[in-house]
Amino acid sequence: MKMEKEEVRKGPWIEQEDVQLVFYVNLFGDRRWDFVAKVSGLKRSGKSCRLRWVNYLHPDLKRGKMTPNEERLVVELQSKWGNRWSKIAQKLPGRTDNEIKNYWRTHMRKKAQERKKTKKNKKVSSSPSSSSTSSSSSSSFSNSSSTPNSPRPGDSASAPATGIEGERSFYDTGGVELPTLGEKNKTGGLEVEVGNKVYSMDDLWKEFEFSENCPLTSQTVASPIWDYCPTDSLWCMSEEESKMLMMQQQQPFPFYNYMIG
DNA sequence: AACTGAAACAACCGCACAAAG
DNA sequence: CCTTTGTGCGGTTGTTTCAGT
The missing domain is CATH 1.10.10.60 (Homeodomain-like)
Incomplete structure (x- = not known):
């Protein structure tokens, strides 16, 4: 057309x-x-x-801040699946891939900054306890490079917008x-x-x-x-x-x- | 009150894939 | 088969809002 x-x-x-x-x-x-x-x-x-x-x-969109629970899920799933945002979004009803992606970006930034800080602090004094606020997400942090952006295998698996076979997409x-x-x-x-x-x-x-x-x-x-x-x-x-x-x-x-x- | 930087949000772009012609 | 078209995804960028100084 x-x-x-x-x-x-x-x-x-x-x-x-x-x-x-x-x-x-x-x-x-x-x-x-x-x-x-x-x-x-x-x-x-x-x-x-x-x-x-x-x-x-x-x-069906949820608006407003991510709940701590959702935040945890995002971190967890991201470390599991990498940047498969749409896939991750499927596990978070009411949240869009875009939203999650955005969240992750700022999350990463925060983390990066915290890391820098803690590195500096460690240099200065070996006492730990960086009182990171949002540390709930801490250890599982992995950036996209560490979680190779697994290529989309024919992407039927990740034809996610349509969901897993038979399932209706959330967006639908x-x-x-x-x-x-x-x-x-x-x-x-x-x-x-x-x-x-x-x-x-x-x-x-x-x-x-x-x-x-x-x-x-x-x-x-x-x-x-x-x-x-x-x-x-x-x-x-x-x-x-x-x-x-x-x-x-x-x-x-x-x-x-x-x-x- | 004004300014500034960070965070959050919204939208675009380019690519890949699938289906239809 | 090949081409075209529509759709979806992830990356990126632009804009707005918020918080700290």
């Missing part, structure tokens, strides 16, 4: 983009990123959309799964194929109303954007409400244009 040479937005996401992305991910699922990017009218690459979703907008919202989503219906009709069923857009809108089954409402929602979405999340609104909201956007969701246009 040749990407049209439209200018691609980069840099920080604005709130409206987030809302838009969440909207479309819940509509089409979190698989076809290129499609989602296009259909949503966001001037972002599919890649960028995925990243934003996975690292920031996903409803289970959004409407569209294995054979027929992109824009060739006939121009408003139909979408889901599995071996064909849904009309009306159906999709109904699907959209599924507030009861809405997996999102029952979850603790952590991402800021979910706070933004009035009382109930966008996808749990009635059809009318959601349409209204779209109208309010300075830039109406181009989805209609795409599907209809």
Whole structure:
């Protein structure tokens, strides 16, 4: 698929983009990123959309500081597996590989500094007891060079985002799964194929109303954007409400244009 | 109160792999 | 088969926030 040479937005996401992305991910699922990017009218690459979703907008994300327990796990698993962040992230529900990676970086820095300090101290006085604060993680410290970045063996093992065979990835919202989503219906009709069923857009809108089954409402929602979405999340609104909201956007969701246009 | 350095967070980039055509 | 395309991963960099002086 040749990407049209439209200018691609980069840099920080604005709130409206987030809302838009969440909207479309819940509509089409979190698989076809290129499609989602296009259909949503966001001037972002599919890649960028995925990243934003996975690292920031996903409803299952935990936010806030790592707990000591998590910290310990990260250190432990890192020493076991090296920098296989996505694999490590699988063991830390609600945490992303990016988050863990970032944590590790600062953790390493800290450690390096502590080491320097203790070396100096040892030189000065042989008394031990460097009262390192976060020493919980201490001994198992290993930097990436000491834990060779084990090459990704065909990486089916580390096709982690999809998880271990059969398992659904943590990142997988289970959004409407569209294995054979027929992109824009060739006939121009408003139909979408889901599995071996064909849904009309009306159906999709109904699907959209599924507030009861809405997996999102029952979850603790952590991402800021979910706070933004009035009382109930966008996808749990009635059809009318959601349409209204779209109208309010300075830039109406181009989805209609795409599907209809 | 202003400044500075460190830590935390967010995003991009390049590469590798798998699936589809 | 080969090429193209989409996706995921790890590394890296840029930005924001926080704490200490």
